[in-house]
Amino acid sequence: MSAKLNIVMAQLNLKVGDIDGNTHRVIESAEQARDQHQADMVVFPELTLCGYPPEDLLLRPSMVLRIEQAVSKLAAVKGIDLVMGLPAMGAHGLENQAVVLRDGQVVARYAKQHLPNYQVFDEKRYFIPGQKPCIFECKGVKLALTVCEDLWYQSPAKQALEAGADLILSLNASPFHKDKQSIRYETIRSRCHETGLPVLYVNLFGGQDELVFDGGSFAMNSNGQVAVRADYFTEGLYTACFDTSVKAFDQEIVPELPSLHERVYKALVTGVRDYVNKNGFKGVVLGLSGGIDSALTLAIANDALGAERVQAVMMPFRYTSNMSLEDAQEEADILGVDYSVMPIEPMFDAFMGTLSAQFENTHKDTTEENLQSRCRGVMLMAISNKKGYMVLTTGNKSEMAVGYATLYGDMCGGYNALKDVPKTLVFALSEYRNTLGYVIPQRVIDRPPSAELAPDQVDEDSLPPYDDLDRIIEMYVEEDKSAEAIIESGFDRETVYRVLRLIDINEFKRRQAVVGVRITPRGFGRDRRYPITNGWHLGI
Incomplete structure (x- = not known):
């Protein structure tokens, strides 16, 4: 008779800086996972307690103290393992950690190894990267901790395999763009195939300024098939049942990815x-x-x-x-x-x-x-x-x-x-x-x-047809194509130079524009940081 490890993916909408409120949500969710889902473990997103991205709140002297006080409150939760993200001091500085709490005690700590510093991310401003894997056991299963971008690289997954892991847990605050989920699947599937290990991927949900987190948490077996998937754009607790005898998640009917629109x-x-x-x-x-x-x-x-x-x-x-x-x-x-x-x-x-x-x-x-x-x-x-x-x-x-x-x-x-x-x-x-x-x-x-x-x-008295305009903007802003490369793709030279010049000279307006939802890999805001005053000339 096979044994089961019931893991709940806690896909929550948390608020940056609201440590007390987020702690209450963790306690409430953990108790619900234990009592209503009969879970052995509940896994939360990256930087659960402070929210993501906390940005320069991480520079506040009281941040670590407030997080420590929040962790002490979680001692009230018994009978279920809590896996969550938080900022904590390591040996050499502040780390983006995943921790495991069991009956109020921290039984495992892992520091994120690959700190993203591209697009909307700026984690190297705040954190020191970790170097080592972290394995802990629950019901005889050896579980490895990772945080978000760690699984976009081969080394943390390989470390987990070499340390004897049966299953990788990935805590994420992965923001939405229109093609993101297919990229996530492709990336995690590569790690599964390379290591032969299944992965539980828990993602954040909710809006934070220009970023939107779409949820879509999932459990993927070592063959690269998605066994369980949480809903998109909603909160919830989702159970993934891990069969310890075959080291795989019980397969469920996984709904298709919603349409682009x-x-x-x-x-x-x-x-x-x-x-x-x-x-x-x-x-x-x-x-x-x-x-x-x-x-x-x-x-x-x-x-x-x-x-x-x-x-x-x-x-x-x-x-x-x-x-x-x-x-x-x-x-x-x-x-x-x-x-x-x-x-x-x-x-x-x-x-x-x-x-x-x-x-x-x-x-x-x-x-x-x-x-x-x-x-x-x-x-x-x-x-x-x-x-x-x-x-x-x-x-x-x-x-x-x-x-x-x-x-x-x-x-x-x-x-x-x-x-x-x-x-x-x-x-x-x-x-x-x-x-x-x-x-x-x-x-x-x-x-x-x-x-x-x-x-x-x-x-269109003032602008090219929108079909042309939008493709030129996409190539220049999102794909970083040069003027000549855009022209070579089939657009009129005069139109391209006119549009690109308009984009460049209107940076001053965009600096004064309000924030808005980011849905592409390169939005106007944290993604694209061009100088207003500059002597750059269009060309190759």
């Missing part, structure tokens, strides 16, 4: 929900223009917070079409959000009257267009200040790339759901959202995009 949409909803709630805002307010960006943002806000916490404001001007007014009204009515129409013409005229002497003997240009946008920004920020609602901005990645946005105007706000979403994907996500329930009028999706800041204006 479902994954991205859920990431956007999660990012907005957690940013608003974790920062204590009562709700959100946004400008509803009748265009596709604000329509999709409204749907995301509604799905994240509920209609009762969302306010939409239409701020028409003389160039606003009747179609935009009608579509904005329909969007608000469908979702049942608080909706107001507040014309900006009186405010705009007042500004123009005051500025008349300064503008004498000049011609109309983008100054007047930007002034319209800034009038709207003032209105939204006033509502935000008065009501405690955060302004949700609506610009997309294509616009942010080329500076097709107004500082102190439509860039005003606290968070941007679409900051890393190219315009072409905005269209696709709008279509996807309508498959869940009609919320965006079809003509909003079909009509040519326009800022409506001038008569008969459409975006």
